[in-house]
Amino acid sequence: MDHLKNPRLNKGLAFTLEERQALGIHGLQPAAQRTQDEQVANCKAVLESYNQPINKYVYLTELKDRNEKLFFKLVSENIEEMLPIVYTPTVGLACLKFGIMYRRPHGLFVTIHDKGHIYDILQNWHEPDIHAVVFTDGERILGLGDLGAYGMGIPIGKLALYTALAGFKPHHCLPICLDVGTDNKQLLEDRHYVGLRHTRVRGEIYDEFIDEFMTAIVKRYGQDTLIQFEDFGTANAARLLKRYRNKYCTFNDDIQGTAAVSLAGVLASNRITKKKVSDHKILFYGAGTAAIGIADLLTEFMVREGISREEARQRIYMMDINGIISTGRNDLFGHQTYYAKDHSPEKDLLKIINEIKPSFLIGASTQGGAFTPPILKAMASYNDRPLIFALSNPTIKTECTPQDAYEHTEGRCIYCSGSPFPDVIYNNKVYKPGQGNNSYIFPGVALGVVLAQVHHIPDEYFIIAAEVISENVLEDELAMGSLFPGLNHIRDCSVKIATRIMDYAYKNNVATLYPEPKDKIKFIKSNLYNYNYIPSLTGRWSWPDESNEKKETC
Numbered sequence: 001m002d003h004l005k006n007p008r009l010n011k012g013l014a015f016t017l018e019e020r021q022a023l024g025i026h027g028l029q030p031a032a033q034r035t036q037d038e039q040v041a042n043c044k045a046v047l048e049s050y051n052q053p054i055n056k057y058v059y060l061t062e063l064k065d066r067n068e069k070l071f072f073k074l075v076s077e078n079i080e081e082m083l084p085i086v087y088t089p090t091v092g093l094a095c096l097k098f099g100i101m102y103r104r105p106h107g108l109f110v111t112i113h114d115k116g117h118i119y120d121i122l123q124n125w126h127e128p129d130i131h132a133v134v135f136t137d138g139e140r141i142l143g144l145g146d147l148g149a150y151g152m153g154i155p156i157g158k159l160a161l162y163t164a165l166a167g168f169k170p171h172h173c174l175p176i177c178l179d180v181g182t183d184n185k186q187l188l189e190d191r192h193y194v195g196l197r198h199t200r201v202r203g204e205i206y207d208e209f210i211d212e213f214m215t216a217i218v219k220r221y222g223q224d225t226l227i228q229f230e231d232f233g234t235a236n237a238a239r240l241l242k243r244y245r246n247k248y249c250t251f252n253d254d255i256q257g258t259a260a261v262s263l264a265g266v267l268a269s270n271r272i273t274k275k276k277v278s279d280h281k282i283l284f285y286g287a288g289t290a291a292i293g294i295a296d297l298l299t300e301f302m303v304r305e306g307i308s309r310e311e312a313r314q315r316i317y318m319m320d321i322n323g324i325i326s327t328g329r330n331d332l333f334g335h336q337t338y339y340a341k342d343h344s345p346e347k348d349l350l351k352i353i354n355e356i357k358p359s360f361l362i363g364a365s366t367q368g369g370a371f372t373p374p375i376l377k378a379m380a381s382y383n384d385r386p387l388i389f390a391l392s393n394p395t396i397k398t399e400c401t402p403q404d405a406y407e408h409t410e411g412r413c414i415y416c417s418g419s420p421f422p423d424v425i426y427n428n429k430v431y432k433p434g435q436g437n438n439s440y441i442f443p444g445v446a447l448g449v450v451l452a453q454v455h456h457i458p459d460e461y462f463i464i465a466a467e468v469i470s471e472n473v474l475e476d477e478l479a480m481g482s483l484f485p486g487l488n489h490i491r492d493c494s495v496k497i498a499t500r501i502m503d504y505a506y507k508n509n510v511a512t513l514y515p516e517p518k519d520k521i522k523f524i525k526s527n528l529y530n531y532n533y534i535p536s537l538t539g540r541w542s543w544p545d546e547s548n549e550k551k552e553t554c
């Protein structure tokens with residue numbers, strides 16, 4: 001029965017007659033036999049019959065629970081259609097409905113009351129060989145804010161992409177939600193809420209809890225376990241990254257992954273405008289975690305282009321809800337101060353644009369529709385090809401839609417958004433706006449890091465990832481307005497990113513995998529998850545002359 005009930009073993013109607021007899025499951029299924037491709041086609045037909053994206057999400061979750069290989073084949077071979085369901089934007093909706101939809105565990109919940117016992121909780125996870133952990137404390141889920149334990153949908157979604165976009169084996173991945181309470185009043189009163197019903201624990205106790213968590217992970221799974229921070233609140237994200245980045249194999253996706261995909265977008269746009277990054281005057285709308293991460297990485301890149309760090313920071317302006325980030329303000333934190341200008345605390349975005357005349361406007365504000373037509377028109381009046389990045393997620397939080405962006409800039413803007421949008425037709429021209437989402441970055445970076453067994457993740461890896469992504473945008477794609485390779489090429493891009501990161505790691509003597517693989521691409525490919533079924537009756541051992549496909553243990 002395990003072969004029908006365990007999603008890792010189940011092949012549904014793809015079991016052959018011989019397998020059904022040998023496994024003792026003959027008669028438990030109808031007579032038909034299907035190939036995996038036929039099953040994929042069947043799944044697509046079922047998905048088409050649902051109108052609501054959330055119902056498609058539930059169907060796919062159930063498919064993953066029933067037949068893991070079929071789920072990953074479906075997603076991996078149909079990325080463009082499936083990504084918006086298993087990931088942004090639908091995953092945001094799934095988080096909002098997490099309580100009512102909760103069925104079975106897909107990861108670990110560690111609460112603040114488990115403090116002192118986190119290692120024991122990790123022991124309860126059934127898989128012993130974890131290479132990558134994605135975890136959140138649910139404080140800033142996408143642009144939706146504090147969703148507490150409902151935030152668990154995000155680590156689950158991110159790790160599904162580790163497998164679908166970078167070939168991580170699913171049993172090497174562990175999603176974790178740290179539940180320290182929530183300050184979201186609506187959730188505290190929601191009868192479906194599944195998390196702790198008290199406000200967030202902060203301060204020293206929170207810090208000790210995170211410290212214990214990090215220690216417990218490496219004690220349980222080893223020093224080179226990759227630990228990805230996801231959707232932490234602004235007050236903690238940068239602070240915790242700084243604290244842990246040189247101690248653990250860790251990165252913050254919202255700071256570093258989003259920064260890298262934005263850099264990739266600018267580098268690709270430079271192929272159109274023939275500019276350097278340092279030729280831009282940049283205005284950020286939003287000065288939180290993602291914005292600071294992008295600003296820091298752009299600064300780093302401008303320094304490489306040959307200007308001083310000080311000059312680079314002078315080219316970057318930021319504003320948040322309290323106005324322009326200026327030296328006179330006393331509410332700035334962390335790296336915000338690097339970008340503070342001598343300026344009156346102006347709060348009106350249009351006025352600021354008219355004064356600064358930026359060439360590049362980046363939205364990381366979580367304020368849907370903030371880039372109004374007059375703002376877009378102003379950007380078009382100062383620039384031949386204004387850059388407009390509307391990065392907030394999910395779709396309702398996007399600062400402007402591509403339709404608005406092209407319409408109000410006479411089709412001249414170079415645009416991307418964090419959430420997916422359909423093609424736009426403006427003035428008889430078809431635009432295919434790309435998705436500036438960190439999903440182009442984190443799977444490939446993670447793959448390189450885990451395979452080279454490095455212990456820390458420097459910014460250089462994110463610059464490498466950005467360069468690889470921008471180099472892989474085709475001329476045709478650029479001409480259609482996309483700054484990123486088509487989503488269906490993302491798996492190849494992940495392998496390329498991983499290869500370049502491994503090269504860099506060995507050159508800099510930080511890879512601990514020994515010996516260095518001679519042909520890294522071949523090495524990487526031979527370690528990727530195989531989502532195709534393999535015969536169920538191959539026995540326990542593999543033989544050296546057999547293909548990798550057969551060698552894989554289920």
Ligand SMILES: O=C([O-])CC(=O)C(=O)O
Pocket residue numbers: 088141142143231253254392393418437438
């Ligand atoms: O999840 C996404 O789509 C991108 C991301 O990290 C965020 O918005 O927090």
Ligand SMILES: [Mg+2]
Pocket residue numbers: 142230231253254
């Ligand atoms: Mg995120």
